[in-house]
Every structure is written in structure tokens, then in C-alpha cells.
Amino acid sequence: MEQYKKEHRLVLPVPMYHSDYNIWAVLKNCIGKELSKITMPVVFNEPLSFLQRMAEYMEYGHLLTIAAQQEDPVQRLQYVIGFAVSALASNWERLGKPFNPLLGETYELEREDFKIICEQVSHHPPVSAFHAESGDWFFHGSIHPKLKFWGKSVEIQPKGTVTVEFPKLKEAYTWTNVTCCVHNIIMGKMWMEQCGTMEIVSHLSGYKAHLTFKQAGGNSKDLHKVEGYISDKSKQKLYYIYGKWTEFIKCTDYHSYEEFVKENLHKQKTSDQKSKSPNDSPSHTSKKMLQKFNSLKVSSFRTQNSTQEAEDVDDSDEILKGEPSVIVEIPNSTTIWKVNPRPPQSGDYYQFTEFAMSLNELEPGMDQNLCPTDSRLRPDIRKLEQGDIDGAAIEKTRLEEKQRDANKHRKHKSAVQWSPRWFKQEINSYTNHEDWIYTGNYWERQFAEVPDIF
Numbered sequence: 001m002e003q004y005k006k007e008h009r010l011v012l013p014v015p016m017y018h019s020d021y022n023i024w025a026v027l028k029n030c031i032g033k034e035l036s037k038i039t040m041p042v043v044f045n046e047p048l049s050f051l052q053r054m055a056e057y058m059e060y061g062h063l064l065t066i067a068a069q070q071e072d073p074v075q076r077l078q079y080v081i082g083f084a085v086s087a088l089a090s091n092w093e094r095l096g097k098p099f100n101p102l103l104g105e106t107y108e109l110e111r112e113d114f115k116i117i118c119e120q121v122s123h124h125p126p127v128s129a130f131h132a133e134s135g136d137w138f139f140h141g142s143i144h145p146k147l148k149f150w151g152k153s154v155e156i157q158p159k160g161t162v163t164v165e166f167p168k169l170k171e172a173y174t175w176t177n178v179t180c181c182v183h184n185i186i187m188g189k190m191w192m193e194q195c196g197t198m199e200i201v202s203h204l205s206g207y208k209a210h211l212t213f214k215q216a217g218g219n220s221k222d223l224h225k226v227e228g229y230i231s232d233k234s235k236q237k238l239y240y241i242y243g244k245w246t247e248f249i250k251c252t253d254y255h256s257y258e259e260f261v262k263e264n265l266h267k268q269k270t271s272d273q274k275s276k277s278p279n280d281s282p283s284h285t286s287k288k289m290l291q292k293f294n295s296l297k298v299s300s301f302r303t304q305n306s307t308q309e310a311e312d313v314d315d316s317d318e319i320l321k322g323e324p325s326v327i328v329e330i331p332n333s334t335t336i337w338k339v340n341p342r343p344p345q346s347g348d349y350y351q352f353t354e355f356a357m358s359l360n361e362l363e364p365g366m367d368q369n370l371c372p373t374d375s376r377l378r379p380d381i382r383k384l385e386q387g388d389i390d391g392a393a394i395e396k397t398r399l400e401e402k403q404r405d406a407n408k409h410r411k412h413k414s415a416v417q418w419s420p421r422w423f424k425q426e427i428n429s430y431t432n433h434e435d436w437i438y439t440g441n442y443w444e445r446q447f448a449e450v451p452d453i454f
């Protein structure tokens with residue numbers, strides 16, 4: 001198989017432009033606002049559209065193929081967990097803003113083990129829908145990223161559920177992505193974390209994965225950590241899951257985990273007794289840390305202008321203190337997913353992964369074949385990719401004006417209303433919530449009637 005793999009480019013045409021533009025100058029007027037309505041200078045962008053960014057969920061798509069091959073539903077769920085967490089890995093250190101997709105913009109990607117089609121189905125609010133498939137599974141959903149600026153940090157809630165289906169097994173899993181926080185917007189080094197809980201539900205068997213993406217707070221100890229468990233219908237915990245969304249996910253049976261915890265508590269107790277100063281004992285320190293952690297949880301984001309609590313948040317936002325701890329391997333663990341290393345030149349190319357580097361590539365022959373609304377044909381993104389910042393800014397303004405005019409036109413005349421080309425709004429039968437469902441036919445490549453949006 002390997003030797004038939006297509007070669008993709010490993011870097012962009014030119015390295016990124018490192019600007020000293022102050023992001024604060026743009027954002028200070030936007031505290032508490034919904035960021036999607038604010039136009040940002042192109043120097044804060046990365047040369048990808050959000051649709052392409054969504055296709056990055058697929059970097060470890062082979063995990064779904066492995067999941068489909070499992071006979072045991074619990075093992076299947078383990079690989080779905082691996083896939084759900086792996087989908088976030090490419091976000092690590094990626095602090096550029098992807099371009100907002102234009103209404104009706106599309107993005108397709110076909111690789112050895114899957115193909116995906118994405119479409120911008122709504123502009124206000126911005127909603128991007130996607131549908132990926134291989135012979136054994138479907139993965140689909142819609143994301144409506146809600147960006148909120150809270151002063152020193154930006155909080156991004158990716159609203160919308162995603163669904164994995166194994167049609168041959170008549171089985172489906174759904175979950176919602178966790179909240180993403182970008183810290184140190186005003187000063188200091190920007191950094192990002194993913195926080196919150198993710199519940200992956202198997203709708204046929206009733207098995208559930210409950211994952212917690214930990215908040216780092218002021219201490220690096222928990223930075224990027226993910227932990228949780230798989231439980232069955234009767235809420236019995238079967239497996240313990242642990243790792244980091246930036247590195248790996250492992251899994252062990254719950255009994256091994258409990259034994260491991262018992263043993264470590266015992267070790268800690270004996271070392272506590274030996275320690276002379278009670279104030280320095282590990283349990284005291286961890287109690288202090290826990291208090292701090294809890295106060296952070298309560299105050300974070302919501303109380304920026306209330307003095308005392310806001311200061312607590314400020315401390316933690318500045319720098320992460322201490323080295324991130326190494327995760328100890330628990331007996332009987334298996335690794336479900338491990339991250340691909342970043343290419344060596346990643347730092348000069350927007351911290352892109354190898355997968356991301358290839359997403360805007362115009363492969364030979366594509367120009368004949370590609371849907372005219374495909375992100376790869378967006379001139380502003382292409383210009384930024386080629387290092388032409390001014391040209392990119394001009395094109396971006398032009399495209400946004402063109403979009404506005406098209407919108408106005410639809411409002412005033414009794415003209416044909418716009419509706420998405422490849423998706424329709426429907427109830428997702430697994431979640432009973434409104435969702436965007438693929439209507440099919442994209443890959444038949446009948447593109448004559450798509451709108452002119454570029």
C-alpha cells in the first residue's frame with residue numbers, strides 16, 4: 001500500500017511573515033463581543049480557511065477504520081475515543097486565525113482512507129458542515145465556533161455535535177467538542193488549552209466515554225491532560241482513559257487503575273509521615289493547589305471586572321509555572337493514539353502539521369476538476385500563503401464586499417433565496433437536535449450551477 005501513497009508538499013511556498021503588530025490594538029474595543037463580527041488584519045491569519053481547518057479532524061481518520069474492524073463494542077469505543085481526541089491535536093500552538101469561510105464556500109479532500117466534503121452553510125452565525133466517509137464509516141457534523149473575548153483571553157466554544165456511524169454494524173456515536181481557550185492576548189506568550197468534558201455516547205450499546213480535558217490554571221502540572229473512563233449501561237466503570245490531547249491517549253482496565261491509585265496513595269502516606277514540616281507536606285501543598293484550582297474555575301472568564309477573583313485569573317494567565325509533569329504508565333495500558341511529530345520547519349510555517357501543509361496545495365490536474373467554490377481557489381488565502389500580505393488584505397476586503405453585495409441583492413429583490421448546495425438542515429436522529437445533513441452527490445462533480453463567490 002505505502003508505495004502507492006501520493007506525495008504531498010511538506011512546506012508552504014514561503015515562510016510566514018513574523019509581524020510585531022499588536023493584537024491588543026485591535027481587540028481592546030471588543031471585550032465581551034462575539035468575535036466573528038470583527039474584521040481582523042490579515043497578519044493574524046494563517047493561510048487556511050476554517051473549512052480546511054475542519055478537515056484537519058481527519059488526520060487520524062484511520063482510527064475509525066480500525067474501530068470498524070473491532071468486534072467488541074468496548075474496543076470499538078476505545079478507538080472512537082482515540083479519534084475524537086486526536087482530532088484536536090493539530091491545534092497545539094496553532095495561534096493564527098483561519099479565514100472565515102464565505103457563504104457557499106466548499107472544501108473537499110480525498111485521501112487513501114477517506115474523503116471529506118465541507119460547506120459553509122450559514123454566515124451569521126457562521127456554521128460549517130462536513131461529511132466524511134470511507135467504506136466502513138461516516139463521520140459528519142456541523143461546527144458553529146462561538147468566540148468570546150474576555151480581556152486577556154479568548155474563549156472558543158465549538159457549538160454543534162459530531163456523529164460517527166458504522167452502517168454495517170448499525171451503530172453510531174455522538175459527542176460535542178470541548179471549549180478552547182487562548183491565553184495572554186494582551187501580553188506575554190500566547191498559549192492555548194482545551195478544557196471541559198466530552199461525553200462520547202454509543203447509541204446502540206449504551207456504552208459511554210466520559211472524558212475531562214483539564215484546565216491548567218497557573219500550574220503546568222495538568223497542562224493538556226485528558227482523563228476519563230468508559231462505563232456501561234449500568235454506569236459500571238470498565239476502562240480508565242488517560243493522556244494528553246497534544247501527545248497520546250492510553251487505556252487500561254479500571255481495576256488496574258484503582259490498584260495503581262491505591263499503591264500510590266500508600267507510597268505518598270509513608271512519605272508524608274517522614275516529612276517534618278507539616279506545611280510542606282505534599283498533601284498540604286496539593287490542598288492549597290486544589291483551593292487555587294477551584295477558585296480559578298469559579299472566577300475564570302466570567303468575572304474579569306470583579307477585583308479579587310480577577311487578580312487570581314491574571315496570575316495564572318501570565319505564565320505557566322513549572323515543568324509539565326510526565327505521565328506515568330499504568331500497568332496493562334495500551335496506546336490507542338499517538339501524535340505524529342511536527343515537521344522540523346513547522347515554526348516558520350504557522351506551526352502547521354505535515355497534514356496542514358498539504359491542505360491548500362493545488363495538486364496537478366486539480367484546477368480542471370475542482371469545484372469553483374473550493375477554498376483552494378480563494379485568492380486571499382493563496383496570496384497570504386505566497387507571502388503577499390498586502391495583496392491578501394486587498395483580496396480579503398474584495399471578497400467580503402462581494403459577499404455583502406450578494407446578500408443585499410437577495411434581501412431587496414424577490415430574488416432566489418440562497419440555500420446550501422450539499423447539506424440540509426434536519427434533525428439528527430441520534431441526538432434529536434437540529435443538524436446539517438449531507439444530501440449526497442458532491443462526488444459526482446456536477447458543478448455547473450454553483451454560485452460565483454470568489
Ligand code: CLR
Nearest residue numbers: 044091094095096097098145154156158177180
Ligand atoms: C478548536 C477545536 C474545535 C473547533 C475549533 C473552532 C474554532 C478554532 C479552534 C478550533 C482553534 C482555535 C482557533 C478557533 C478560531 C480562532 C482560534 C483557530 C479548531 C484562533 C487561535 C484565534 C486567534 C485569536 C486571535 C485573537 C488572534 O473543535
